[in-house]
Amino acid sequence: MESAVVDVFDAKCPSRAVMEHLSSRWGVLIQIMLLREGTMRFSELRRAIGGVSEKMLAQTLQALERDGIVRRVVHPVIPPHVDYSLTDLGGDAAKAVNALFELIDNRWDEFEKAQMSYDERKK
Amino acid sequence: MESAVVDVFDAKCPSRAVMEHLSSRWGVLIQIMLLREGTMRFSELRRAIGGVSEKMLAQTLQALERDGIVRRVVHPVIPPHVDYSLTDLGGDAAKAVNALFELIDNRWDEFEKAQMSYDERKK
Numbered sequence: 001m002e003s004a005v006v007d008v009f010d011a012k013c014p015s016r017a018v019m020e021h022l023s024s025r026w027g028v029l030i031q032i033m034l035l036r037e038g039t040m041r042f043s044e045l046r047r048a049i050g051g052v053s054e055k056m057l058a059q060t061l062q063a064l065e066r067d068g069i070v071r072r073v074v075h076p077v078i079p080p081h082v083d084y085s086l087t088d089l090g091g092d093a094a095k096a097v098n099a100l101f102e103l104i105d106n107r108w109d110e111f112e113k114a115q116m117s118y119d120e121r122k123k
Numbered sequence: 124m125e126s127a128v129v130d131v132f133d134a135k136c137p138s139r140a141v142m143e144h145l146s147s148r149w150g151v152l153i154q155i156m157l158l159r160e161g162t163m164r165f166s167e168l169r170r171a172i173g174g175v176s177e178k179m180l181a182q183t184l185q186a187l188e189r190d191g192i193v194r195r196v197v198h199p200v201i202p203p204h205v206d207y208s209l210t211d212l213g214g215d216a217a218k219a220v221n222a223l224f225e226l227i228d229n230r231w232d233e234f235e236k237a238q239m240s241y242d243e244r245k246k
Binding site for chain 1: 145234237238
């Protein structure tokens with residue numbers, strides 16, 4: 001598909017906000033989790049992602065839902081039960097995010113070596 | 124390569140910081156720019172990336188340099204001339220980041236439709 005509509009380098013373009021949701025600290029981790037696990041409840045996501053507050057998780061999920069990345073399904077049972085999963089669009093985005101995650105995981109020794117070498121030079 | 128060393132879901136794991144540099148608002152845009160242009164000077168990057176302050180650009184470049192993503196070359200001329208480019212590791216990271224950027228660009232209509240539908244439901 002051709003595109004000359006969005007420009008992520010333009011601070012005022014709405015695509016910038018989507019890029020920021022997709023690549024935000026918590027956005028990234030939510031996507032990887034949902035890609036791996038398929039469907040998760042709020043409390044499960046909260047437990048799986050170290051350091052995220054309830055408020056930040058809720059805000060990030062809401063932003064991702066609005067962008068069409070995350071699907072939120074409310075089951076009308078007692079007590080209420082809410083599921084989160086990736087949409088088709090979200091699954092494709094999550095695959096790109098996951099590639100970055102795999103890179104860090106697979107090449108961690110290179111990152112660590114670079115950091116040590118940088119710190120040595122700056123001593 | 125096998126890896127059981129890093130866990131980006133653990134808030135205290137150093138891989139979390141690298142993930143955050145790579146996927147930060149400015150980190151993402153710097154990588155895409157350097158992937159496209161090869162080598163750029165500070166002032167060129169500043170001009171190309173809308174809304175970034177001199178301080179934020181400098182801090183982000185420094186974090187990316189320490190992680191081994193960005194290579195900083197100082198040319199000993201007058202006036203001093205500093206070039207930024209991607210390392211091999213950085214090029215691979217930038218390709219993953221760029222895939223996310225292409226997705227937003229190519230499927231912008233889907234993002235926009237999701238946002239409009241969400242806003243309509245919340246009215």
